[in-house]
Amino acid sequence: MDQDIRAxxxxxxxFAAECExxxxxxxxxxxxxSDIAEALMExxxxxxxxxxxxxxxxxxxxxxxxAVLELPDRIQDDLIRTLDERRWAAIVEELxxxxxxxxxxxxxxxxxxxxxxxxxxxxxxxxxxxxxxxxFDENSAGAIMQTELFxxxxxxxxxxxxxxxxxxxxxxxxxxxxxxxxxxxxxxxxAMLSLEELIMLDLDKTYEESVTLLDEPIFVYSHDSIETVxxxxxxxxxAAIAVVDNxxxxxxxxxxxxxxxxxxxxATDQIYSLAQVGEDTETYDGVIKNGWARAKWLFLNLGTxxxxxxxxxxxxxxxEQIVALAVLMPIVASMGGVSGTQTLTVTxxxxxxxxxxxxxxxxxxxxxxxIALFNGAIFAVCAGALAWAWFxxxxxxxxxxxALLSNMLYAGFxxxxxxxxxxxFGIDPAVASGVLLTTITDGAGFFTFLGxxxxxxx
Numbered sequence: 325m326d327q328d329i330r331a332x333x334x335x336x337x338x339f340a341a342e343c344e345x346x347x348x349x350x351x352x353x354x355x356x357x358s359d360i361a362e363a364l365m366e367x368x369x370x371x372x373x374x375x376x377x378x379x380x381x382x383x384x385x386x387x388x389x390x391a392v393l394e395l396p397d398r399i400q401d402d403l404i405r406t407l408d409e410r411r412w413a414a415i416v417e418e419l420x421x422x423x424x425x426x427x428x429x430x431x432x433x434x435x436x437x438x439x440x441x442x443x444x445x446x447x448x449x450x451x452x453x454x455x456x457x458x459x460f461d462e463n464s465a466g467a468i469m470q471t472e473l474f475x476x477x478x479x480x481x482x483x484x485x486x487x488x489x490x491x492x493x494x495x496x497x498x499x500x501x502x503x504x505x506x507x508x509x510x511x512x513x514x515a516m517l518s519l520e521e522l523i524m525l526d527l528d529k530t531y532e533e534s535v536t537l538l539d540e541p542i543f544v545y546s547h548d549s550i551e552t553v554x555x556x557x558x559x560x561x562x563a564a565i566a567v568v569d570n571x572x573x574x575x576x577x578x579x580x581x582x583x584x585x586x587x588x589x590x591a592t593d594q595i596y597s598l599a600q601v602g603e604d605t606e607t608y609d610g611v612i613k614n615g616w617a618r619a620k621w622l623f624l625n626l627g628t629x630x631x632x633x634x635x636x637x638x639x640x641x642x643x644e645q646i647v648a649l650a651v652l653m654p655i656v657a658s659m660g661g662v663s664g665t666q667t668l669t670v671t672x673x674x675x676x677x678x679x680x681x682x683x684x685x686x687x688x689x690x691x692x693x694x695i696a697l698f699n700g701a702i703f704a705v706c707a708g709a710l711a712w713a714w715f716x717x718x719x720x721x722x723x724x725x726x727a728l729l730s731n732m733l734y735a736g737f738x739x740x741x742x743x744x745x746x747x748x749f750g751i752d753p754a755v756a757s758g759v760l761l762t763t764i765t766d767g768a769g770f771f772t773f774l775g776x777x778x779x780x781x782x
Contacts, residue, residue: 333363337375340382357387361394368399380407385414393423397430404434412438413445416454420499422470422582424450425457465553466546468586469567469576472498475505478514478532482525500579502563505541506531511573513566516541543568546575550586555678557583628763632657635767639774642782648715649777652724655707656773660731660765663699667692667739668761672753675743682748689740696736697729704729719780727773734768735761 332355355363360383367376380388380403392400392415404412412431416424424446432439443451453471460466474492476485485504492498504522506515515535517525525534543566544553557565563580636643636653643649671688674680680688708725712718742760743753 329359329362329366332359333366336360336363336379336383340375340378343382344378357390358394360387360391364391364395365399377406385411386418389415389418389423389427392427393419400430401434404431404438409438409441409445412442416442416446417450420470420472421450421453421457421576422468422578425454425467428454429458460546463550464546465544465548465550465567465578466575468550468553468582469546469578470582471576473505473566473574473577474498474501474503475507475511475574476531478506478508478535479530481528481530482522482534483527485531486522486527500581502579503566503577505566505574505577506535507574510571513541513543513568513572513574516543516566518563541566543572544578545570551676551678553578554583554586558587624759625762628759628766631763632766632770635770636774638771639778642774642778646720646777646781648711648717648720649774652707652711652720653770653773656724656727656731656769657766659703659707659728660735660769661762663696663732664735664739664761664765665758667696667736668743668757671740671743672757675747675753682744685741685744688744689737692736692740693733694736696732700729700732700736703732717781720777723777723780724773727769727776730772731765731769735765738764 335355364376364379367379383391392403395403407415412427416427419427428439428442431442443454446454457467457469457471474489476482476488489498489501489504493501502518504517504519505513506517508514515531542556542560542562544556546567546569553565556562557578564577565583566574567576567578569575639649671680671692674688704725707728708721710721711724712721738761742757746753746756
């Protein structure tokens with residue numbers, strides 16, 4: 325175990341032991357919530373349930389809440405079942421509204437009655453905010469925003485707003501402040517100032533007198549997709565972004581920590597999807613459950629493999645007469661598959677990052693076909709020469725060269741085209757593209773090679 329984590333685990337256990345003895349004036353352990361979460365995971369992995377529970381019971385709600393957010397789902401679920409409603413209510417009270425909503429929704433999935441009881445115990449304002457956030461679609465900006473932010477009216481003097489901000493931070497009403505959101509009397513967003521910009525303004529003036537000097541604010545609508553949020557933040561390099569309704573009224577903000585988590589989650593989803601597994605299935609729930617979750621994709625792959633085998637069966641007589649065809653077939657399929665995967669990965673990534681749109685389909689496919697033609701020509705010559713030298717049959721070299729060139733062109737065309745078509749019909753390109761592409765490159769590759777060899781050599 326890492327020495328630093330061991331030291332933090334020992335500090336937590338010492339803190340828990342002192343709490344059990346009823347020690348007075350104890351200061352909270354000076355450990356970051358991420359390190360607390362890692363230490364708790366170590367205790368779980370050591371099957372040290374007693375020490376795990378001691379630390380959980382000893383930690384103050386403010387620290388435990390932030391640590392819980394860093395724990396894997398399986399440990400969160402265990403805590404949801406074991407901690408009582410009052411403990412959860414105290415934890416939720418200490419969290420930002422977006423994190424509090426996440427926790428409540430997680431509890432609701434496991435024990436709906438417990439989630440209702442927790443909401444009954446928290447403050448009225450927090451309960452209202454949580455219930456409002458729960459109404460948004462889970463894949464929208466509104467669902468991931470937090471309502472805690474610092475806003476100022478156009479008519480407010482800048483110096484007065486700064487005093488108000490200091491008081492709110494001192495009272496721990498706000499944290500992680502990046503911007504001041506300037507709104508009018510109808511709460512419509514008019515400007516967004518960083519703290520650096522704020523201190524450069526004349527403090528004796530109102531925002532209305534200074535707002536003409538400011539750029540148009542950057543924001544997202546509450547119904548915008550999470551993909552739109554991450555693309556906007558990356559494009560403008562923002563530490564936080566405002567969320568507004570259809571009338572441009574300020575609703576909340578999404579901060580950098582949540583944005584980083586979103587970007588990581590999107591990247592993870594794409595990696596799992598390209599491998600035809602889901603993150604929600606890759607849990608610690610057991611070999612059989614996880615195995616069945618993957619099996620549905622393996623069954624689909626089995627079906628596509630059967631199609632390729634059927635294509636090969638059509639040319640069984642040719643293969644019996646020219647055994648070299650069986651030796652060379654994997655080369656055609658492998659080169660087409662790898663080339664297609666390269667194209668597919670690049671296209672899916674560009675779609676995810678918003679670098680290409682459906683209107684760019686012609687140029688995207690044209691570029692990938694051109695790359696496939698370039699590489700196909702090179703490796704067609706190499707494979708043809710290899711087959712010629714190996715089996716002393718020039719026409720066999722011609723057949724595999726033409727087949728390899730054709731299959732790499734298929735790979736380029738369909739590797740770019742399939743994700744674009746799936747995106748057009750609202751299907752996640754990362755999930756289904758791989759199976760379809762493999763079917764095409766294998767089936768078409770075998771058919772082209774065996775068909776050409778039959779025509780040329782027999």
